[in-house]
Amino acid sequence: MEQKIRILIVEDEEKILQVLEAYLKKEGYEVRTATDGTKALAIFKTEEIHLLILDLMLPEMSGEEVCKQIRGFSTIPILMLTARTEEDDKLTGLAIGADDYVTKPFSPREIVGRVKALLRRSYREYKPLAEQLQYNDRELEVDINRVEVRVKGKLVNFTPNEFRLLTVFLSHPGQVFTREQLVQKVFGFDYDGFDRTIDTHIKNIRQKIERDPKNPIYIQTIYGMGYKFGGAK
Template sequence: MKEKFKILVIEDEVKILNVIEAYLEKEGYEVYKAIDGTQGLNIFKDISPHLVILDLMLPGMSGENICKNIRSTSDIPIIMLTAKTNEKSKIEGFSLGADDYVTKPFSPRELIERVRVILRRSYRDKGPLSDIISFNNDELRIDIKKHEVTKNKKLVILTPNEYRILLILASNPGQIFSREQLVENVFGIDYDGFDRTIDTHIKNIRQKIEDNPKTPKYILTIYGMGYKFGG
């Protein structure tokens, strides 16, 4: 089973910290929190996160110094949060090694999308995540590198969108995804179609991977909420 991405959030405004945590956890990330630089660096050394979300305006140690400290030992992605909106501040942030720069106030959904894009870009061809996801003694198997799905060792032909939906769900077993979340993940945040399109794709996927599509064991409907993978 694939390992969850670990994300460290260093932010001294507790309300913002908790909102970021809630949105990240909803997406299935493993979240660690720190309210100052010293605590953040200690957690960073303990857990080796896959990505850091770092506020620049912190008490004690500044975000800039934290970024320098992290960059002295690691090239993991860093997203900077700040109320500074001028071009000079952004250039300084990137010069310190930041991968992205988000100004306050910000949309949590936009931040999550930036996290998703950076993680995909950074760990697509490397990293700790397995290239194979399998269930029930390889009954259902997803080869991420080859973009292939097999059921009982027989190739399952999926459309690109069906494959993306299956991969999202199977990569996060037990996590409930709303139709809106699946639409954003598969079609992008600018998609203006109907979220019920997801239902049609789910139906088609079940026809292809379930022993009995009417009583599925892999893609489960959570009424009033969305779908989850139950393999």
């Protein structure tokens, strides 16, 4: 990207906010800050934001609600900050549209590393995954060049990770992928999340593209092995 990367940090703890802002500015990023969800959404309406760092425990409007609202009109990468350590809480964050998460307490250097990894994954070209790939069976239409997914002609909003995961399947129809293989292809070797992250993203994709998500025809589960793209029947 030619323009400077602009990051929005939404965090109500001033000390954390100031430290993250300083570290990210030192890396050359433009930084905007907000201490609550209402201010964050207002910034989105007036400025182009390329990545969001979002605390879940915000006053008034929760971080989860902010994430849901932003996902209604934007696919920018979202890094969640949370004091919750339970796996189900992390999966909930991913389910509502976050791309990655970090639990408190954390090192500012860790945040910088996660930000760089998210930006690489989110703004790299899609062509290495599937050269000029398009899929259209009249019900599901995927255009890699435009980064668009349509179901029955209606544009469907996908997060960056969901879109990358779908393109992996489309570029290898019929091939069975283990969770570990999908983590490597979608997130890269620097991602230290857990395998259930893939299950969460696949569940979200099925909700968006399948006629019956409980009996999927596109992304099929191969028990004891992983997942594959089956295509329309």
